[in-house]
Amino acid sequence: MMTVRNRFIFSLIFSLPLLVNMIGMPFGFMLPGGDWTQFVLTSAIMAVAAWPFIQSAWASFRHHHANMDTLVAIGTVTAYLYSVYALLTNRAVFFESAAFVITFILLGQYLEARMKDTASNAVGKLMDLQAKDAEVVRNGQTVRVPLAEVKVGDVIRVRPGQKIAVDGEIIEGSSTIDESMVTGESMPVSKKVGDKVIGATMNSNGTFLFRAGKVGDDTLLAQIVEMVKKAQTSHAPIQKTVDKIADIFVPVVLIAAIATFTVWYVFLNASLVNSLLFAVSVVIIACPCALGIATPTALMVGTGRSAKLGILIKNGEVLEAANTVKTIVFDKTGTITVGKPKVTDIIGDEQSVLQTAASLEAASEHPLAAAILAEAKAAQVTAAPVTNFQAVEGQGVTATVNGQAAFIGNTKMVHGTLSPDLQSQMNALQKEAKTVVVVGVKGAALGLIAIQDTPKASSAPAIVALKKRGYHTVMLTGDNQRVAEAIASQVGIDDVIADVLPGDKAAVVAKLQKEAPVAFVGDGINDAPALTTADVGIAMGSGTDIAIESGGIVLIKNDLMDVVTALTLARKTFNRIRLNLFWAFIYNTLGIPIAAGLFAGLGLILSPELAGLGMALSSLSAVASSLLLNTTKLQTKQKIAA
Amino acid sequence: MIKLTVLLTAVALIGFIGWWFFGHHETAAVAAKIEKTGQDAQVLVSGGYAPETVVLKQGLPAKLTFLRKDPSTCLDHVVFPDMGINDFLPQDQAHTIDIDTTKPGEYEFACGMNMFHGKLIIK
Numbered sequence: 001m002m003t004v005r006n007r008f009i010f011s012l013i014f015s016l017p018l019l020v021n022m023i024g025m026p027f028g029f030m031l032p033g034g035d036w037t038q039f040v041l042t043s044a045i046m047a048v049a050a051w052p053f054i055q056s057a058w059a060s061f062r063h064h065h066a067n068m069d070t071l072v073a074i075g076t077v078t079a080y081l082y083s084v085y086a087l088l089t090n091r092a093v094f095f096e097s098a099a100f101v102i103t104f105i106l107l108g109q110y111l112e113a114r115m116k117d118t119a120s121n122a123v124g125k126l127m128d129l130q131a132k133d134a135e136v137v138r139n140g141q142t143v144r145v146p147l148a149e150v151k152v153g154d155v156i157r158v159r160p161g162q163k164i165a166v167d168g169e170i171i172e173g174s175s176t177i178d179e180s181m182v183t184g185e186s187m188p189v190s191k192k193v194g195d196k197v198i199g200a201t202m203n204s205n206g207t208f209l210f211r212a213g214k215v216g217d218d219t220l221l222a223q224i225v226e227m228v229k230k231a232q233t234s235h236a237p238i239q240k241t242v243d244k245i246a247d248i249f250v251p252v253v254l255i256a257a258i259a260t261f262t263v264w265y266v267f268l269n270a271s272l273v274n275s276l277l278f279a280v281s282v283v284i285i286a287c288p289c290a291l292g293i294a295t296p297t298a299l300m301v302g303t304g305r306s307a308k309l310g311i312l313i314k315n316g317e318v319l320e321a322a323n324t325v326k327t328i329v330f331d332k333t334g335t336i337t338v339g340k341p342k343v344t345d346i347i348g349d350e351q352s353v354l355q356t357a358a359s360l361e362a363a364s365e366h367p368l369a370a371a372i373l374a375e376a377k378a379a380q381v382t383a384a385p386v387t388n389f390q391a392v393e394g395q396g397v398t399a400t401v402n403g404q405a406a407f408i409g410n411t412k413m414v415h416g417t418l419s420p421d422l423q424s425q426m427n428a429l430q431k432e433a434k435t436v437v438v439v440g441v442k443g444a445a446l447g448l449i450a451i452q453d454t455p456k457a458s459s460a461p462a463i464v465a466l467k468k469r470g471y472h473t474v475m476l477t478g479d480n481q482r483v484a485e486a487i488a489s490q491v492g493i494d495d496v497i498a499d500v501l502p503g504d505k506a507a508v509v510a511k512l513q514k515e516a517p518v519a520f521v522g523d524g525i526n527d528a529p530a531l532t533t534a535d536v537g538i539a540m541g542s543g544t545d546i547a548i549e550s551g552g553i554v555l556i557k558n559d560l561m562d563v564v565t566a567l568t569l570a571r572k573t574f575n576r577i578r579l580n581l582f583w584a585f586i587y588n589t590l591g592i593p594i595a596a597g598l599f600a601g602l603g604l605i606l607s608p609e610l611a612g613l614g615m616a617l618s619s620l621s622a623v624a625s626s627l628l629l630n631t632t633k634l635q636t637k638q639k640i641a642a
Numbered sequence: 643m644i645k646l647t648v649l650l651t652a653v654a655l656i657g658f659i660g661w662w663f664f665g666h667h668e669t670a671a672v673a674a675k676i677e678k679t680g681q682d683a684q685v686l687v688s689g690g691y692a693p694e695t696v697v698l699k700q701g702l703p704a705k706l707t708f709l710r711k712d713p714s715t716c717l718d719h720v721v722f723p724d725m726g727i728n729d730f731l732p733q734d735q736a737h738t739i740d741i742d743t744t745k746p747g748e749y750e751f752a753c754g755m756n757m758f759h760g761k762l763i764i765k
Contacts, residue, residue, distance in 0.1 A: 004715060052713030059689025059712050060758075064667045067757055069714045109715055230726030235756070243756050251663035255656050262652040266645045292755030 002048070004113060008106035011049035014041045015103045018096040035093050039084065042095040046080055050102045066250035068287040074254065075283035076101050079608060082276055092273060094608075101284055101612035108616025112289075115623040116297060123232065126225045126307065129181050129200040134165035137209065154212045158203045166199040167214040175206025182221060183556045184310025220556075227312045227554070231303040232296075236316030236577060239295040246291055253286040253592070260596040277608060281595035285611035286588060290618040294580030297626035302573030305630055310556040311566045318552035321535045322570035326516035328466060328563070329509060331530070332477035332484065334523040335540055336491055336560070337453040341368060343375035344434060344454065347425050348447015351381065357439045357449055359383040359401045360408045368435065371451050396437070404441045408449075415443035422448060433486030459491040462560035467492070469564070472516070476500055476508060476530075505530040521563055538563055568634050576629050580622045587618045671695035671763065674704060681705070687720075687731060688712045691751075691760035698764045704741040706762070710734070719754035722762070728754075 002010070018041055021031045031037045046054075050073070057073035060066055079098040086093045135142050137155040150156070150166055158164055164177070174192040179185050179201040188204055191197060197210050199219045216222065235243075261279035264270040270278075295316070303313050313319055330336050346353055358376035361369035362383045376383065386399040386406075396409010407413045411426075418426065418438070426448055429436050434450040463473055474495045477484045484498040500508055505522075506529035512518050513535065520527070520534035528550040531537030539551025540558060553570070555562040591614060593599070595606045606614070672693040674683035680703040686692045687710040698704045708720055710731040720739075721728045731737050741762065749762040 056689060056712050056714035056716070061662075061689065063690035063692070064663055064665075065690045065758060066663060067714065067716050069716060113715065226726060229728070230724075233721050233723045233726055233728045235723055239756070246755075246757055248664070251659050254659050258652050258655055258659075262649055266649050266652075289755070292757060296754070296756070 004106060004110045007049040007052070008103065008110050011045050011099070011103040011106055014045045014049075015096075015099045017041055018099050022096055035087050035095075038093060038095040039087055042080060042083070042099045045099050045102055046076070049106060050076055050098075053102075066254070068250070068289055070250055071253060071283050071287050072101070072105055074257075075280045075608065078276065078283075079280050082273075086273075094273070094277070097277070097280065097608040100609040104609070104612040104616045108289075108619050111616075112293070112619050112623055115620070115627060116293070118627060121304075123225060123229055123304070126221065126228065129221060131163035131165040131200060135159075135162075148216075150212055150215050152212055152215055155209055156212060157207070157209055158197075159207050160203060160205050162203050164197050164199055164201050164203060164210070166212045167219045168197055168199075168210040168212045170195050170197060170208050170210045173206055173208030175208050176204045178202040178204055182224070182310070184308065184562075185557050185559075224307060224312060224556070227314060228303055228307045231313055231315050232300045234299070234315035234317070236295055236299060236320050236574070238320060238574075238577060238581070239316070242291055242295065242581060249286070249291075253283060256286075256592065256596065257282040264597060278595065278597040278600075278605075280608045281606050281611040282592055284608050285591040285595045285606065285614055287615045287619075289615065290584035290587060290622045291581065293619060294584050294622050294626075295577050297623050298573055298576045298580055298629060301626045301629040302569060302576070306566065306569045309562070309565060309569075311562055311569065312554040312556070313566070313570060314552050314554075318536060319570050319574050321517065322519065322553070322567055323574040324517045325471070325519040325536055325567065327472045327474060327512055327518045328567075329474045329476055329512060329518055329520045329530075329534070330493070331505070331520075331522040331527050332475055332479060332487060333453060335521055336459045336475060336493070337455050337487060339453065339523075341371040341435070341451045341453045343371050343449055344452045345429060345450035346375075346447060347422065347429075347450075348439075348445075350379070350447075353439050353447035353449065354379060354381045355384065356401055356406050356441065356446060357408050357437075359386050360389075360397055360399055360406060360439075362386070364397065368437065368451050372449060401441075405443075406439075406441045407443075408437055408439050411438055413443075414438055414440060414445050418445055433483040453487075455487060455491050456558070456560060458560040462564055463492045465561070465564045466567075467494070469567070471567075474512065476505055478502060503529075506533040509533045519567070521560075538566065565634055572632055572634075573629060576626060580625055583625075584618065584622060587614075669694045671697050673697040674699070674706075676702065679703070682707065684709065685760065686711065687717050690758050694759070695761045695763065698741065698743050698762060700743055700746045700764050702743060704743050705738050706741050707736050707738045709736050716755060717753045717758060720751055721754060721756070722749060722751045724749050727751075 017031055018038060053069045053073045056069040060070060076098040079094060083093040083095045131147055133144050133146050134150050135157045136145050136150060137157060142157055147165055156165055170191055170193050172193065176188045176190045177197060178188045179198055182198050182201055200221045257279040260282050261275045264278055265272060265275035299316050306313050333339050354376050357372050358381055361372050384401050386401050389399040391397050395412045396407055398405060398407040411418060422445055426436050429450040434452040436448050436450050438445050438448055440446045466473055473493045474497060475484060475488050475493045476497050478500055479498060481498040484496045488496045497508055505527060509518055509520050509530050510533055517535040519536040519538055520530045521538040521540060522531055523540050531539055531550040536553060537551045538553045538555060540555050553566050555566065594604060595611055597605055670693065674681040674696060676699060681699055682705040683696045684707045685696065687708055689712055708731050710717060710733050713733060719728060719730055727739060729737060729739060743764050746764045751760045751762060752758060
């Protein structure tokens with residue numbers, strides 16, 4: 001069996017003499033052998049290059065189906081058989097019509113197949129990212145084993161410049177890792193003991209050991225590949241109408257062609273040749289190829305490109321829904337904010353306040369304690385040993401630090417009152433929705449520490465970008481109104497809905513949906529109901545299984561700017577689908593009447609050759625237009641000045 | 643006289659096309675062959691899918707083998723939108739696809755352009 005490429009080359013070679021003949025005709029030039037040579041050349045094309053069309057058309061016909069091959073076969077066979085009849089009865093032949101149509105259509109199919117490969121290679125590229133093998137430590141020895149033999153719990157050594165084989169956690173050493181291929185994050189990330197590493201990412205400078213946590217189909221990369229595959233084969237709802245049309249299209253075109261012939265020949269007294277040419281043109285131009293590939297190719301390119309940016313769009317339905325979204329609801333903690341409280345202000349002598357606080361909190365498991373200890377570590381303040389540690393219910397903790405009775409907690413821990421200066425500073429900090437603790441010794445305050453869950457660096461610019469695009473932004477949180485509003489004003493969000501219990505988030509989303517379609521952005525762990533209720537659920541960061549399950553769009557990075565990119569990309573992809581469909585429809589609705597000779601009175605007619613060329617071009621333009629999605633500008637500033 | 647014949651032939655032809663393509667033509671569903679370790683079914687790809695409906699038993703690993711006889715590029719891919727499968731079918735070579743039968747239901751499959759359809763019923 002010949003490939004499409006070889007069939008095209010064969011057809012081209014045999015068509016060239018026919019072309020010379022056609023161009024030479026007005027100048028009195030003819031191929032040696034005249035019409036008989038044309039007959040031989042075209043017969044060869046029909047038998048070799050066009051035969052698969054005929055074969056397929058016949059196979060479909062027997063199953064009561066019709067496809068584009070039916071149209072190509074009927075069109076060219078009609079032209080060919082008539083010409084044979086004309087040859088035998090000494091009339092004008094039009095063998096070249098059949099030959100050229102076949103050549104053009106094969107050219108179109110060949111180019112289309114090549115472009116489609118380009119469009120669908122995103123999955124292949126993702127798969128190629130996988131490491132081929134890993135250096136596993138077994139019985140104290142490092143052995144190189146193929147990727148498939150790596151098991152959960154294996155300890156794997158990664159040296160500089162090596163690929164990390166599977167997902168896991170570092171147990172020894174540290175390094176900087178380039179995760180751009182999986183997360184889209186362009187800056188290398190530094191990792192140390194206890195940090196998670198992602199399979200298929202690239203280690204840069206350090207050597208480390210990590211314990212394999214997820215292998216095979218459970219790795220983040222495997223899940224991404226699976227999701228992209230599903231997205232690329234899914235159908236956008238807009239496609240359903242197209243499919244209905246495609247189902248009846250070919251038989252309807254055949255009927256139209258017969259009607260064309262009959263009207264010209266019987267009612268308008270056109271010659272048999274001209275009537276036949278009109279009918280053949282109708283059959284050839286009408287191929288619904290462009291309609292068929294308009295959606296899938298755009299979907300492939302759009303979802304493939306977004307996957308490279310660390311944005312996973314689940315399917316065509318999500319893509320279409322993302323296009324209608326008007327309101328974007330954000331979860332606060334972990335989505336707009338970092339999700340970890342941080343020390344923002346220290347009032348008083350920083351060194352002594354921090355040291356006393358850190359010493360007192362060293363044994364505590366309170367989330368605020370973690371913030372203080374992190375700050376102390378960053379400031380290189382070491383905690384002093386404590387004795388007589390005591391927690392005071394509803395107030396704070398006390399202990400003996402450096403021989404003095406020290407405390408940390410609320411104002412009740414202070415004997416008497418705070419100095420007016422400290423009191424006013426405390427009030428100011430509280431107004432900013434910060435949690436303020438007092439640190440002191442012997443019942444007198446040393447200073448204050450203010451702690452707050454701060455917004456991510458990407459939050460404010462992302463909200464600005466979304467508002468600029470006309471979205472209404474809402475923040476949803478279980479925190480009290482004051483804290484929520486302080487954060488909202490920092491990042492510039494439109495509305496705040498505070499004091500929402502975790503279980504009620506979905507209900508709030510449903511209420512907002514009554515006004516306009518809603519996208520919900522959350523971290524995917526405790527927001528699953530809200531994510532599934534919203535028209536579009538956008539799960540942020542972490543790349544956890546739950547996020548991948550419940551989000552329609554999954555952002556692998558923890559960067560709010562990706563919400564903007566995701567929505568922009570979804571909109572661009574959907575618009576491209578619409579544009580492709582629009583042109584495909586226009587092409588057919590204009591092409592068929594012209595081919596049928598409706599405008600023949602104005603001198604506007606379409607020969608079968610031109611119809612064949614037009615058909616090839618329409619499919620090509622649909623694929624090319626989809627491929628353009630790869631280069632379209634997304635207009636989001638990826639880098640935020642630090 | 644010739645014109646009248648042409649007209650009548652045309653009308654008859656249109657009628658035939660309408661009946662042949664739009665009329666109701668029943669196709670039978672075929673159940674997979676069940677063995678101890680799994681089940682398998684064959685689908686011949688030639689101007690469509692034969693059989694067009696394949697019935698699989700839930701929970702038993704299934705192999706669906708496509709054999710494409712048709713040279714048309716229209717049919718050179720088979721797509722299962724719900725399962726994320728988009729496979730190339732080499733002509734005249736059997737291509738086997740593993741089907742996940744854990745969830746019962748009806749799953750459509752189609753060619754790359756969604757013009758030819760088939761159905762998988764898992765129950």
